[in-house]
Amino acid sequence: MKTIIIGLTGASSSGKSTIACILSTILPNCQIIHEDDFFKPESDVPYDESRKDRDWDCPDAIDFVKLKHTIRTLKEPSQYDSTIESIVADSGNGYYDYVLKSTEPPRSDASFQNDETVILKAKKSVSEILDSKYKNNYRIILLDGFLLLHDEELLELFDFTLFFKTNYQSLKDRREKRHYTVGESLWVDPPGYFDQFVWPGYYIYHKDRFTNDDENVVKLTGGVLKSDFKDKYKVFEFSNQDNCDANRLIQDVISVVTEEL
Incomplete structure (x- = not known):
């Protein structure tokens, strides 16, 4: 069976998780894996003395290590190594399944209020291509995460990656409106x-990927990836500013x- 891995990445609140959810309704035989499910235990997360909090x-x-081994095993079952921890189980059919029940809460906002005709047309075009090329012998895995571009070994495991960028002010406004469910508590x-953690983390761990790493420029644009980096790792970038056309973005x-499938 062909396993197709697609990365979806961008800063927190760039829209990557919402788009992953929309894609999962369009793409057949599809499931989402969240990078957030691979957070280390809180005691192992670095504590920043200057900011007096865990980063x-x-x-x-x-x-x-666990994330890459999980993806590698799903993509190439022969790469499975029982000495390395991963979140898979033997399916009994020659491949492995991802078995974690995600800690990510269900997203009731997983829509850009797209026209139904746009979604239906997308489903039809994708299904025709996949049925023609792979018959029904394939599955698609979307990896949704905010730090995917940082790790080149991980990027090499993807068939391709979708990068969503948004300016600083929009990211901040969106993030500060968000509520999280942690266990049974609202956070x-x-x-x-x-400003202390989210933006610095995005800027510091992505600036080497941008054509212009001046922070003021990145704040205005969300960053523009270097073409040689995009070509090498098959990364495609999309702007998801507050005034973007939702239907055009999904199209x-x-x-x-x-095209990539």
Whole structure:
């Protein structure tokens, strides 16, 4: 069976998780894996003395060894190594299944209020391509995460990656309106958290990927990826500013997905 891995990445509140949810309704035989499910235990997340809090927005907060081994095993079952922890189980059919019940809460906002005709047309075009190329012997896995571009070994495991960018002010406004369910509790960012952790984490761990790494420029644009980086790792970038046309965005995403499939 062909396993197709698609990365979806961008800063927190860039729209990547919402788009992953929309894509999962369009793409057949599809499931989502969230990078957030690979956070290390809180005691192992780096504590920043200067900011007096744990830094959940740095690469050391994520168990990338487990994440990469999980993706590698799903894509190439022969790569499975029982000595390395991963979140898979033998399906009995020659491949492995991802078995974690995600800690990500169900997203009731997983819509850009797209026209139903746009979604139906996308489903039809994608299904025709997949049925023609792979018959019914395939599955698609979407990996949704905010630090995917940081790890080149991980990028090499993807068939291609979709990068969503948004300017600083829009990201901040969206993030500060969000509420999280942690266990059975409702949690919101403490005052100043976006500027202390979220934005610095995005900027610091992505600036080497941008054509212009001046922070003021990145704040205005969300960053523009270097072409050689995009070509090498098959990364496609999309702007998701507050005034973007939701239907046009989904159409552009589907256009890339169908071409790459």
